[in-house]
Amino acid sequence: MTDGVERTRRLPCLEGGRNFRDLGGYRTADGRQLRWGRLYRSGALSYLTEADRAQLVLFGIRTVCDLRSSGERSREPTNWSAAGIESLHFDYDHPSVTLRGLLSEAGELNAEVMHRSMTQLYRRLPMLFAQPYAALFAKLAQGALPLVFHCAAGKDRTGIAAALILLSLGVSPQTVMDDYALTNTAVDLEAVLLARPRTSLGVGSARAHLSELAPEVRAPLIEARAQYLEAALQQIEHDHGSIARYLHERLGVSAAMLGEIRRQLLVD
Secondary structure: OOHHHHHHHHOOOOOOOOOOEEOOOOEEOOOOEEOOOOEEEEOOOOOOOHHHHHHHHHHOOOEEEEOOOHHHHHHOOOOOOOOOOEEEEOOOOOHHHOHHHHHHOOOOOOHHHHHHHHHHHHHHHHHHOHHHHHHHHHHHHHOOOOEEEEOOOOOOHHHHHHHHHHHHHOEOHHHHHHHHHOHHHHOOHHHHHHHOOOOHHHOOHHHHHHHHOOHHHHHHHHOOOHHHHHHHHHHHHHHHOOHHHHHHHHOOOOHHHHHHHHHHHEEO
16 A cells, blocks of 8 residues: 555544544455545544534535444534434443453453453454444445444444455455554554543543553553454354355345445446
């Protein structure tokens, strides 16, 4: 990926955006390319400026898929709406869905515990988020584009969703990993956490003291590590045999739906 494409993907025009980027430009195994300006991934849309909101209107976004819990949406309300936009959100607050729940079981926090907790979280997310992911794929198949999907940081729940979409389109696993890792340079999540310790990254006030830990202890929470996404994909393959079977059996993505998604998002 060239520096120019990276800069285009990151959308620096959004001053208050958090990890907001375009998934366009990626090549598939059959030589096609994802259309630019059709599919975006992001973190919370809570700190957009007036200029940002005007820019999003120009993007023509039709659907916003918010993967956060009701508690997260309350702590960091979306700071944007426009006529004709459909907003998808999901009401859940079960502790096992969140890192907050895992950390509450972890006891004393250190870098090893944090890394292990993140890996465990990623192994759980494909099953726990099957319903939101199914709804996201359904919207893609319906052509409700341009679409943005997001969570709090735009890294974990969003990262798995992006990986599933890209893999279903035929993007190479290495490119999928590269897109996931781009969070590490697209946004300073350490700064986000320190600036808003009680609201950011899906952890909430129960773990606000994370900001008081040593940086090396926080690092496994902050970083997009390849081992995390690999754990999620390995769990899917263990449970379903393949990503394709997970999409079909668990998310209800039919061959016809997948064909329509590819028609909507890919260009020769």
